[in-house]
Amino acid sequence: MFKSKGFMNYQRKQLTPDLTPLIDVVFLLLIFFMVATTFDDMKGMKIDLPKSEVSEITEAVDKISILVTSNGELKIKIDRQKESSIVDIRKDELQEKIKNIIVLMENKRVAILADRGIDYGDVVDIMSDIKLAGAQAIDIETKGK
Template structure:
C-alpha cells in the first residue's frame, strides 16, 4: 500500500492508493466463495466404503442414504441449494423418500453403506427405495487409487 504526500499550495495532502486494497478484497472474496462451496455430504455419519476400480461420477440431483456399520441411517439431499440431513430408520425411510420424491423429477438414490454392513440389509433398503418411487439406485464405492 502506497501513501503519497503531494504538495498543493504549500500544504501537504495525503493520498491513498486503493488499487492494492481492491486486489486484496477480491482475492479474499474468491477465497471465501471457494472455501464455502466444499461440503462433505457424509459429515453426519462415519462410513467406510468398499473399494472399486471403476467409478462413474454423475452430475445429477440425487438423494443419498448413508448407512454406518451399526445400521444408523442419514438421508442427505439438496433443498433450495443447501444440503439437508435427516436421521431415518428402516420403518420411516419409505415415507421420507416419498415426501422428497413428491415434487422432484429426479428420483435418484445413492446408497453409501459401510463395507462391514450385511448385504441383505442393503438389499432391503434398495427395495424400500424402489417401492417409494426411486427411478435409479446406485451403490457408492471408494476409489481404489
C-alpha cells in the same frame, strides 16, 4: 526581465502508494475462495465406503442420499439448492419418507452410502425400498482407490 523574490516555500506533497488496486485484488480472492470452498456436512459420521475403480460424480440440483452406518443406523441426507439436512429414520419408515421426498424431485435418483461392514442383504433390502418408493435410478457411492 523577471526578478526573483527568493526561494518560495512550497509544501511538498507526501507520496503514498495507492492501495485501492491491492484491496480490490484481496476482495476478489476472498470472494473466489468463499465460492470455491465446499463444506462437508458428513464429517462427524464414520462410514467406511468400499473402494471402486470407477467413481463417477454426478451433480444434481436435488439429491437424496441414504447413509447406512456400521452399526446399521439409517439416515437420509437431503440436498437442496442452498441447504442440506440429515434426518435419522427407522428401516420400516424408509420407503414412505423417500416416496414423500421423491415427489418433489426433478431428478429421481437416490444414492446409497453404506459402510463396507454392512450385510449385502441389508443393502439389497434398502435398494428394494428405494425402488418401490419411485426412484428411477439408484447410485451406490464408493471412494476411489
